[in-house]
Amino acid sequence: PASPLHFTMSDFYDLERNIKSDPKSYAEDFLLQLHHLKTSLNLLHHSPSNASPELCKLVLFVASVAFFYKEHCQDIADDLMNILEKYVELLDADVRKRIVDALIRLRQARIIQSSQLLPIFFKLFAVQDKNLRKTAYEHIVGDLSNLFKKGRDAANMRSLQNYVSAMLKDVNPTAARYATKILIRMYRKSIWNDSRTVTYISQACFSKDTRTCVTALQFFLGTSDEQEDKERLKREEEEEANVEAVKHQIMMNYKNKHSRKTKRKKSRVTRALVNANKLNRTNRYEDITEGASRRAIDLLNDPQRFATKLFNKLKSSPERFEVRLMMMDVVAKCIDAHKLVLLNFYPYMQKYLRPAQVYVPRLLVICATAVHDQVPDDDIYPMMMTVANNFIHSKSPVNHIVAGLNGIRAICARQPLVMRKNVLRDLAQYKKSKDKHVQSAAKGLIHLYRDLDPKMLAKKDRGRLTKEEVEERQLKEFGSKEVPEGIPGIDLLFQYKEGLLKKGNDEEKVEEENHVDADTEESIAAQLEKEKQKKELITRLSSGEFLSQEDFKLLKTLQLKQKVDKVLHHKKGAEATEAKRKLKRLRDNENATLEDELDLLEEMEDEIESESSDEDIELNDIDPTEAAAAALEEKKGGKWRRVRREDISSSNRAKLKGKNAQMIKYGRGVKRKMRTSQVEKVLKRKKNEKKDIKWKLKGY
Numbered sequence: 001p002a003s004p005l006h007f008t009m010s011d012f013y014d015l016e017r018n019i020k021s022d023p024k025s026y027a028e029d030f031l032l033q034l035h036h037l038k039t040s041l042n043l044l045h046h047s048p049s050n051a052s053p054e055l056c057k058l059v060l061f062v063a064s065v066a067f068f069y070k071e072h073c074q075d076i077a078d079d080l081m082n083i084l085e086k087y088v089e090l091l092d093a094d095v096r097k098r099i100v101d102a103l104i105r106l107r108q109a110r111i112i113q114s115s116q117l118l119p120i121f122f123k124l125f126a127v128q129d130k131n132l133r134k135t136a137y138e139h140i141v142g143d144l145s146n147l148f149k150k151g152r153d154a155a156n157m158r159s160l161q162n163y164v165s166a167m168l169k170d171v172n173p174t175a176a177r178y179a180t181k182i183l184i185r186m187y188r189k190s191i192w193n194d195s196r197t198v199t200y201i202s203q204a205c206f207s208k209d210t211r212t213c214v215t216a217l218q219f220f221l222g223t224s225d226e227q228e229d230k231e232r233l234k235r236e237e238e239e240e241a242n243v244e245a246v247k248h249q250i251m252m253n254y255k256n257k258h259s260r261k262t263k264r265k266k267s268r269v270t271r272a273l274v275n276a277n278k279l280n281r282t283n284r285y286e287d288i289t290e291g292a293s294r295r296a297i298d299l300l301n302d303p304q305r306f307a308t309k310l311f312n313k314l315k316s317s318p319e320r321f322e323v324r325l326m327m328m329d330v331v332a333k334c335i336d337a338h339k340l341v342l343l344n345f346y347p348y349m350q351k352y353l354r355p356a357q358v359y360v361p362r363l364l365v366i367c368a369t370a371v372h373d374q375v376p377d378d379d380i381y382p383m384m385m386t387v388a389n390n391f392i393h394s395k396s397p398v399n400h401i402v403a404g405l406n407g408i409r410a411i412c413a414r415q416p417l418v419m420r421k422n423v424l425r426d427l428a429q430y431k432k433s434k435d436k437h438v439q440s441a442a443k444g445l446i447h448l449y450r451d452l453d454p455k456m457l458a459k460k461d462r463g464r465l466t467k468e469e470v471e472e473r474q475l476k477e478f479g480s481k482e483v484p485e486g487i488p489g490i491d492l493l494f495q496y497k498e499g500l501l502k503k504g505n506d507e508e509k510v511e512e513e514n515h516v517d518a519d520t521e522e523s524i525a526a527q528l529e530k531e532k533q534k535k536e537l538i539t540r541l542s543s544g545e546f547l548s549q550e551d552f553k554l555l556k557t558l559q560l561k562q563k564v565d566k567v568l569h570h571k572k573g574a575e576a577t578e579a580k581r582k583l584k585r586l587r588d589n590e591n592a593t594l595e596d597e598l599d600l601l602e603e604m605e606d607e608i609e610s611e612s613s614d615e616d617i618e619l620n621d622i623d624p625t626e627a628a629a630a631a632l633e634e635k636k637g638g639k640w641r642r643v644r645r646e647d648i649s650s651s652n653r654a655k656l657k658g659k660n661a662q663m664i665k666y667g668r669g670v671k672r673k674m675r676t677s678q679v680e681k682v683l684k685r686k687k688n689e690k691k692d693i694k695w696k697l698k699g700y
Contacts, residue, residue, distance in 0.1 A: 012061045023068035030062075030069055034076065037062055041079050044095075048087035056098040063102035067109040077106045085120050088127060097132060100124070104139050114143055118160065122167055125175040137178055141185050148191045161192055165200040173209035180204040180212055184219050187296065195299040202306055205330070210319060217326040220297050220333070295337070297330075303338040307331050311345060325359055325366075332370035339372050343379050346370070350386045355400045364403060368410035377417040377478060384411055384418055392427065398435045405430065405441035409448055416449070416475050421456045424449060428461055492558040493551065 015033075019026045037058045044055065059080070066073040083091075084099050091099070103120075106112050121136040144160065167179035183201050186192040204216035300306055314327040328349070335342055349367050357363060364387070371380055391404025405427065412419050430442035446461050453475045454462040462470065476482070656664065664670060 009057060012057055016061060016064055019065045019068060023065075027069070030065060031072065033058060034062060034069075034072060037076060038079070041076075041083065044083060044087075048083075048090040049092060051092040051095060053094075056094060059098045059102045060105075063105035063109075066106055066111055070109070070111055073106065073109075073111055077103070077111050080106075081112070081116065081120055085123065088123060093129060093132075096127075096129075097135075100132065100135060104135075107139075107143065114147060115156070115159065115163075117143075118163060122170075122175055122179070125178045126172045133174070133178070137181065140182055144182075144186060145189060145191060148189075157192075161186075161197070161200075168200060168204055168207075173207075173212060176204070176207060176209060177212040177215060180215050180219075184215070187219075195301055198296045198299040199301050201296070202300060205306075205310055205327075206313060210323060213319075214323060214326065217323075217330055220330045221326065222295075297333055297337050300334070300338070303334050304340050307334040307340055307342055310334075311342060311348075315348065321359075325362065328366050329362075329369075332366045335370045336372060339374050341375060342370075343375075346375075346379055346383045350383055353383070353386050354390055355396070360403060364407035364410070368407060368414060371411050371414040371418075373415055374479075375415060377415055380411065380415055380418045381420075384408055385423075387411075388423065388427070392430070398438060401430065401433075401435075402437045402441045405438070405445060409441070409445045412445070413448060416452045417478055419449070419456065424456050425458055428457065431461075487555075489555055489559045492562065493555050496554065496558060 015026065015029060019030060037055075040052065040055045040058060044050065044052070062073065062076060066077075080099055080103055084096070084103070088096065100121075103112065103117060107114065107117050118140065121140055124136040125133050127133065147157065147160075164179050164182055168176050170176045170179070180201060183192065183197055187197050187201070201216050201219055204212050205220070207213045207216070297303075310327055311331050314324055314331065317324055317327065331342070331345060334340060335345070346367075349363070349370075352363050353360075353367070367383060367387075387404050387407050391400045391407070396404075408419075408427065424445070428442060428446050430438050431446065433439055433442070446457060449456050450461070450463050450465070452473065454465055454470045454473055465473075
């Protein structure tokens with residue numbers, strides 16, 4: 001055999017295989033190599049920059065079989081950590097990489113504790129070696145995940161969390177950035193998904209290092225690093241390809257015509273396929289847990305202080321505009337989630353609301369997101385008027401007008417009191433615009449206030465509303481809230497229990513009886529007594545008596561029935577007729593249960609809400625580009641117009657409009673017009689005037 005001092009890599013592989021098969025018999029060989037490694041490490045203390053291939057082989061060999069000789073390897077693990085901590089910058093790149101790999105294997109063999117290795121690996125983030133930093137980062141994340149899966153040790157996990165969070169204040173910006181990334185990965189894996197972790201990550205938003213700040217802002221916005229996304233997608237594709245290849249090979253082996261088909265072989269194939277699918281599910285565990293995490297912005301301990309501090313940083317920030325835009329977005333989302341009042345934010349946003357701004361759609365979305373019903377309308381009104389004055393005027397392009405109208409509609413949907421009557425009526429005039437996208441945006445604003453406060457609109461824009469409906473729909477004063485005195489819709493349950501609402505058409509009979517008795521004084525007294533009993537029963541049902549699950553289900557059915565009947569009453573067309581027939585057929589059916597009617601009503605409600613949501617303009621519809629406008633128009637449906645077939649060419653007259661002026665300058669028509677004298681022009685004009693008078697007299 002080869003001398004211990006001149007072992008090749010194949011000799012180490014052979015010895016490793018023998019040790020794994022019989023550790024006791026080869027203990028002396030291992031101790032000899034261990035002694036050789038200690039000697040090499042002592043030499044490394046004197047010359048750290050020396051590159052030694054023999055040392056790399058020895059370190060990996062000892063780390064690979066250290067699991068079988070734990071009592072002998074504790075000293076060597078301490079020595080390796082000491083060298084890496086002292087000479088991390090001076091070590092040769094290959095030697096440093098092998099020592100890091102060896103420490104990872106020793107940690108997997110439970111010879112080193114995670115609390116011992118974590119501080120050393122955080123120092124590696126300061127080294128100018130990208131692959132080394134990536135290895136350390138992946139190991140820390142994987143090690144913490146394994147600790148969580150095998151059993152949550154609260155004290156140990158809390159100490160590790162405190163150490164990682166303390167590294168956010170590290171002098172080295174790279175270490176602080178990787179500490180932020182580790183906290184974010186732990187949150188998305190649902191390991192550290194409490195408010196404590198979110199508070200630590202929020203501190204990174206105020207970092208002086210731009211990359212660390214952007215990483216934390218992306219976390220609160222719900223976006224991830226592009227590089228991580230690319231790596232995850234690439235890993236998923238490789239894993240899917242591997243699993244599909246394994247499954248294909250299994251089935252090919254089973255379906256081979258020369259092989260015998262037996263029950264044993266079939267069960268073996270089934271088990272192999274199950275294992276392959278299980279492997280695929282295990283690899284996707286990280287993505288499933290990442291998607292299941294809660295919104296981080298809701299877990300902030302002191303959102304008002306966080307938003308104010310971030311806004312103050314935003315006002316004096318010298319960062320590029322994209323980073324400041326992310327800060328604006330986080331502040332707006334924080335205001336929206338916690339209903340904060342940050343009045344200085346709205347005047348600050350006004351200076352960016354210009355049509356020349358590249359990020360106009362996103363800025364309008366941010367402005368609308370930062371508005372809620374607890375913000376005074378007087379503070380939002382200047383911002384809304386800035387949008388109206390800068391985007392909506394006669395000389396503005398179509399896409400700017402659409403963006404402005406949609407932005408104002410989104411702001412008013414969140415705080416309706418911000419709109420003034422004269423401004424609303426001026427904006428409503430854009431429904432007469434020749435452009436369909438502008439018409440749709442203006443009609444969206446009209447429909448909004450038709451539901452909220454029709455009195456603010458002109459009479460012709462209020463729709464088919466009765467006087468009672470117009471009086472009912474009024475905006476309440478700022479700060480007032482409608483507090484329900486009982487369970488909403490409890491009177492429907494009362495009427496049903498009294499027999500006024502039944503399946504079928506019993507409503508007409510009840511109306512006839514009431515009409516007959518209305519002439520007598522006794523009937524008036526009876527009705528008053530009935531109303532009194534009704535109020536008492538409503539109070540008893542909403543406060544005193546416990547309602548069962550069946551009562552709540554019945555109440556939901558009655559409310560849905562009232563809503564659907566009201567919509568179908570005003571609706572016309574084949575779809576409405578078919579819906580009415582379905583509902584009547586079900587109500588006439590004696591075998592139909594309450595669950596059947598509830599299912600049908602819920603289905604109809606979904607259709608009604610989907611149709612009404614098409615008329616509503618969401619925040620995402622603020623994008624003024626032609627593609628978004630075309631998609632919005634297609635979604636809403638416009639007037640019928642003839643679509644030109646692709647296989648048929650256009651007319652010569654239509655082609656002439658697209659031609660260059662130089663091409664038609666010498667055409668016959670142009671030359672004929674140029675040769676026409678002034679006398680001929682006058683005669684032709686008089687002839688046309690006579691023809692117009694003739695048609696007017698005929699009544700055209």
